[in-house]
Amino acid sequence: MKPNFRNWPVLLVLLVFSAPLLIMLAFLLVDAFTTKVPGTMIPNGVTLHHFRFLWTDLDDGSWGIWGVTLNTFNFALFTSLAVSAISLTAGYALSRLAFPARGFFLGSLIVLHAFPTVTLIIAIFLILQLLGLYNTLIGVIVVKAALELPFGIWVMKGFYDTVPWEIEMAGVQDGASRFTVWWQLVLPQVQPGLMAILIFSFLSGWSEFILPMVLAPGTEAQVLSTYLATMLLDGGTQADFNLFKAVGLFYALPVAIIYLIFQNKLMNIYGGGTKG
Amino acid sequence: MQRSSWLGLAFLSPALIVVFLFFLVPVVLTGFFSFTNMSTATGVKGGAYVLNASGLRALTDAGLPKSTLEQIEGAGYRVDAKGLEALALDFGKPVAEEFAKLHEGEVFSKRRDVERALKDLRSNPIRKTRDRKQAADLFKRSLMNERFDSPTAFEAALEEAGIPETDRPLITEVAYTGWVWTTDNFGFLFSLDSTWQYAKNTVIYVVFTLSFNVLFGLFLAIATFYLPAGQAAAFRAIWFLPRILPPVLYIVMWRWFTWDTGFISTVLSGFGVPPRNWMLDTEFHAWTTIVLINGFVGASMGMIVFSSAIRAIPASMLYASEVDGASRLQQIWYIILPQLRWPILFITSYQTMSLLTSFEYIYLATDGGPGGATEVWALAAFHTALNNYGGNLQYGLGATYALILVVIGLLASLAYLRLFNFRNLLVKPRIEG
Numbered sequence: 117m118k119p120n121f122r123n124w125p126v127l128l129v130l131l132v133f134s135a136p137l138l139i140m141l142a143f144l145l146v147d148a149f150t151t152k153v154p155g156t157m158i159p160n161g162v163t164l165h166h167f168r169f170l171w172t173d174l175d176d177g178s179w180g181i182w183g184v185t186l187n188t189f190n191f192a193l194f195t196s197l198a199v200s201a202i203s204l205t206a207g208y209a210l211s212r213l214a215f216p217a218r219g220f221f222l223g224s225l226i227v228l229h230a231f232p233t234v235t236l237i238i239a240i241f242l243i244l245q246l247l248g249l250y251n252t253l254i255g256v257i258v259v260k261a262a263l264e265l266p267f268g269i270w271v272m273k274g275f276y277d278t279v280p281w282e283i284e285m286a287g288v289q290d291g292a293s294r295f296t297v298w299w300q301l302v303l304p305q306v307q308p309g310l311m312a313i314l315i316f317s318f319l320s321g322w323s324e325f326i327l328p329m330v331l332a333p334g335t336e337a338q339v340l341s342t343y344l345a346t347m348l349l350d351g352g353t354q355a356d357f358n359l360f361k362a363v364g365l366f367y368a369l370p371v372a373i374i375y376l377i378f379q380n381k382l383m384n385i386y387g388g389g390t391k392g
Numbered sequence: 393m394q395r396s397s398w399l400g401l402a403f404l405s406p407a408l409i410v411v412f413l414f415f416l417v418p419v420v421l422t423g424f425f426s427f428t429n430m431s432t433a434t435g436v437k438g439g440a441y442v443l444n445a446s447g448l449r450a451l452t453d454a455g456l457p458k459s460t461l462e463q464i465e466g467a468g469y470r471v472d473a474k475g476l477e478a479l480a481l482d483f484g485k486p487v488a489e490e491f492a493k494l495h496e497g498e499v500f501s502k503r504r505d506v507e508r509a510l511k512d513l514r515s516n517p518i519r520k521t522r523d524r525k526q527a528a529d530l531f532k533r534s535l536m537n538e539r540f541d542s543p544t545a546f547e548a549a550l551e552e553a554g555i556p557e558t559d560r561p562l563i564t565e566v567a568y569t570g571w572v573w574t575t576d577n578f579g580f581l582f583s584l585d586s587t588w589q590y591a592k593n594t595v596i597y598v599v600f601t602l603s604f605n606v607l608f609g610l611f612l613a614i615a616t617f618y619l620p621a622g623q624a625a626a627f628r629a630i631w632f633l634p635r636i637l638p639p640v641l642y643i644v645m646w647r648w649f650t651w652d653t654g655f656i657s658t659v660l661s662g663f664g665v666p667p668r669n670w671m672l673d674t675e676f677h678a679w680t681t682i683v684l685i686n687g688f689v690g691a692s693m694g695m696i697v698f699s700s701a702i703r704a705i706p707a708s709m710l711y712a713s714e715v716d717g718a719s720r721l722q723q724i725w726y727i728i729l730p731q732l733r734w735p736i737l738f739i740t741s742y743q744t745m746s747l748l749t750s751f752e753y754i755y756l757a758t759d760g761g762p763g764g765a766t767e768v769w770a771l772a773a774f775h776t777a778l779n780n781y782g783g784n785l786q787y788g789l790g791a792t793y794a795l796i797l798v799v800i801g802l803l804a805s806l807a808y809l810r811l812f813n814f815r816n817l818l819v820k821p822r823i824e825g
Contacts, residue, residue, distance in 0.1 A: 126615045127623070133608070134630050137688065139655060140645035141633065147648075157658055206407035215400030223809055228415060230742075230805040232749035234770070235797040238777045238790050239418035239425060245436050262414035269407060294399050323638035326752050330778050341640045345756060348644055357648045364641035375636050 148362040166362035181343070181366075188339040191257055191328070192321035198261035199268040199317040200310060206265075207272030207309075208298055212284070225273075228266035237330055244331055253337040256328050260321055268313050275309030276302070315378055319371060340367045422798050425791035426578075430571040432785045439570025440539050441546035447566045448536070454566075460559045465536055468553070469500040475531040483518060483527055490515060503528050543568075577792040586764070586772075594769040597682065597754075598747045604687035605743055606736060609694015614724055616695070617702050628699075634689045643756040646685050647671065671758060675765040678758050682766050685753050694739050701735040702728055741811075745804050749797050770797060 143157070148166055150159035169181050209215065210222055240259055241250070249255030279302055287297035325341040333342070344363050348355075430436060443464060452461060471491070480488035490513050500506045506528035510518050518524045533553070540546035543564055550560050565572075581587050612631055616624035634642055648654045650671035657667035671681045705728065713723050751771040754760065760767035760775065767775070777790020 123619060126619065129611075130615055130627055134627065136649060136684070137630055137633060140649055141630075143648070143655065144645055155658065155661065157655070202406045202410060205403040209400045209403035213397075213400030213403060215397040215404070218400070221404065224411075226809050227802075227805040228411065230745070230808040231415070232745050232797070232801045233415075234751070235749050235773075235794050235801055236415070236418040236422065238773065238787060238794050239421040240414065241778060242425065242430075242436055242787060243413075243418065243421065259414060262410045265407060265410055319636075325638070325640050325756075330774075341638060344640045344644065348640070348647065348756070349759075355647070355651060355653065357644070357651070357654065360644045361648070364638075364644050368637055368641050371636060371638060 144361050144365065147358050148365050151358075166358040167366070169359065169363060170366070181363075184338050184340055184343045187253060187337060188322060188341075191253060191260070191324075191339055192318045194257045195260045195264065195321035196314050196317035198257070199264045200313045202261075202265060203268035203272040203313055204303075204306075204310065206269045207276050208302065210269065211273045211276035212302075213294070225266060225269060229270050231266075233263045234326065237326065241330055251332050251334045251337060253332060256332045256337065259331060260324055260327050261317075263327075264317050264320060268317060271313055271316075272306070272309055275306045275312075279305045315374060319374060322371060419798055419802070422791050422795050425788055426795040427573055427575060428571045428788040428791075429574050429576070430787040430791075431789075432783065432787075434569060434571040436571075436787070439568060440541050441543065441564065441567040442539050442569055443536055443563070443567045445536075450566050451563060454562060456559055456562065457556075460555055464553070464555065464563070465534060468533060469503060469506045469528065469531040470533045470552075471495045471498050471500075471531055472533075478530040479527060482530070483523070486515070487513065487518065500531075503532070506531055540567075571788065574788075577789050581789065581792050586767075589764065590767055590769045590772045593765070593767055594748065596679065597686075597766075597768050598744060600679070600683045601686045601690060601747055602740065602743055604683055605690030605694050606739055608687065608691040609698055609739065610732070610736070612691060612695040613698030613702055614728060616699065617728075618720065628695065631688075631692045631695055633692075635692045639752055640756060642689075643685070643753060646681065646757060650677075650681055672762050675762065678762055678766050682754055682757060685757055686747065686750075689753070690743055690747075693743070697735050697739055698732055701732055705731050741804070741808070745801060749801060769793065773797065 146159055149162055149164070151161045151163050151165075152158060153160050173180060210218070210225065244250040244255045244259070247255070249258070283301050283305065284297050287301045288294070292300070323341065324339075325345060328337065328339045328342050329345065332338075338346075340363075344360065344367055347363065348360055448461065448464065451464075476488050476492050476496070479491065491510065494513070495509055500509070503525070507521075507524045510524050510527055518527055538549070540549060546564055546567060547560060550563060551557075555563065612627070616627055619627070650656055650669065652667045652669045654670075656670045657665075661667050670677055672678060709727055710723060713727055718726070749770050751768060751774055754766055754768060754771055755774065758766045760771050773790050773793035775790075776793060777785055777787050779785075
């Protein structure tokens with residue numbers, strides 16, 4: 117198209133609005149590794165002092181960054197495995213199998229997908245107390261997986277819908293059972309969907325904050341989000357933002373790596389969006 | 393049923409169990425809990441029956457006769473196994489055995505009577521007055537501060553103490569430490585001025601954030617559509633960041649940006665403005681920050697959805713308009729925006745719901761401050777039931793706040809189902825038909 121419009125006013129507006137984000141990001145990287153002249157924004161020396169939490173105990177009652185990181189990893193991993201496993205079968209059933217009340221289940225899936233789950237947190241808190249799963253990592257994993265599930269099933273059903281019927285019909289014609297058809301013929305076709313759900317729920321679990329904070333506030337089940345939030349909210353007026361940023365960078369590193377590798381896939385899924 | 397019916401249900405069952413436990417049950421329980429007075433004090437699992445000083449005061453206020461109150465406080469002296477055991481321990485077995493033989497099961501109303509009985513023991517009398525007083529006190533039975541695990545045990549104790557039958561139900565009710573059913577939460581909720589303040593805050597929050605999300609999302613999508621590919625990709629990447637970064641880190645960056653030792657203060661101090669906390673110093677600043685924090689995240693979602701919708705517009709339409717001499721603004725107004733009607737409706741309805749119910753960013757940024765100015769409904773529910781400084785978490789009242797959001801959420805989700813092209817989903821399976 118011919119340039120019948122000047123770009124620079126648009127660029128200017130974009131830059132003004134993007135400025136906070138750019139500044140925050142730039143100083144996230146700069147502040148984590150440098151010291152500053154007090155009262156200015158100018159760095160005057162490179163240091164790894166802000167990353168001391170990696171090798172010394174900060175004496176804040178938590179059980180060390182590596183234990184917390186392991187918790188976070190377990191939380192994200194088992195959440196994503198559970199979501200993927202359950203979505204894999206439920207998505208297929210909703211997409212391809214005939215069973216009673218199928219329409220009802222499909223309708224419920226849409227309702228669940230749109231339903232704001234965070235409103236249920238009080239009831240879930242009480243349920244976990246009754247089940248004795250309060251303050252355990254397993255409890256949070258189960259709840260997180262459950263809340264991610266409608267999204268997982270929805271995406272998985274979408275992937276199953278694109279698999280040609282002919283593949284299954286050929287399998288059934290040759291005498292395979294429906295289960296064999298699913299396991300041997302259909303599953304290889306939806307591997308990209310499986311990957312997408314695994315990655316997405318892993319990232320979602322890694323970033324989750326509200327559920328671990330409410331359902332497992334003890335130190336045993338602490339994850340990186342609550343570790344950083346405790347630092348941030350308990351800091352009072354003496355906020356050591358260099359330390360927060362160093363912890364934040366450490367925390368966000370896996371997210372950044374995964375995002376850089378799977379950028380395009382994720383862009384599409386985030387379009388469906390689960391946060392405001 | 394056909395075999396595949398069973399396979400379908402079997403494939404669906406893990407999901408059904410999870411959905412039942414963590415969606416259906418919580419929705420129903422939120423309703424139940426909102427009709428209880430459950431709190432930290434009452435516990436979740438039910439309670440015991442204990443009368444303490446405050447319970448007694450409540451009974452006095454309820455107009456219980458004075459004689460009954462006295463009976464509760466001092467229910468007399470009962471020669472029972474428990475007292476005898478204590479007696480044996482303090483004064484020796486023979487004393488206890490003889491006392492048991494003569495008086496077991498008796499109830500004395502005054503201590504003097506017990507003392508006399510102890511004095512009159514034939515073979516092992518207790519001689520010192522002080523000792524007798526002490527021994528008599530071992531048999532004192534009061535309903536105060538005694539713990540009963542079941543209502544029947546408590547009622548039996550009341551009966552033994554000779555409390556009139558008409559007063560018993562009220563005493564049992566007051567003594568119960570567990571939660572009870574009540575409809576008071578709803579009346580209480582709407583009698584509070586703060587409730588209306590939360591509602592007002594929520595409206596401010598949703599309206600301003602939503603406007604920012606939709607308008608700025610539109611601007612981002614259209615601007616990046618017209619910009620050269622390289623610039624467009626750079627801006628999309630920047631605006632995608634708030635969505636991809638963990639919320640806690642995102643708020644760390646905003647806190648640093650607005651803190652009194654942070655970016656704005658430091659830069660402005662170069663111009664002679666004294667440093668202050670730009671997030672929390674005034675209500676206006678708090679709201680601006682909250683709207684921007686949520687708006688930056690929401691705008692990225694708008695950007696993604698609108699961008700893909702714009703890319704779906706046939707390029708030939710845009711070319712044709714240019715041949716006819718349309719300016720970019722005319723293109724946007726007459727071609728692009730009409731095509732975005734549904735995506736805009738989708739983003740608006742979707743984000744209204746998620747803004748109405750989310751409190752994560754506000755909790756981390758201002759925690760409702762300064763002075764409750766940014767306390768929205770969802771955050772109030774969270775504070776009431778799960779996180780307050782008083783320490784007594786009111787699950788029941790919090791559930792009442794949450795119930796209102798749950799009901800709105802359910803209605804909106806059902807409306808969403810109506811809007812959705814449901815018939816497309818209902819395509820019948822082709823193998824079994």
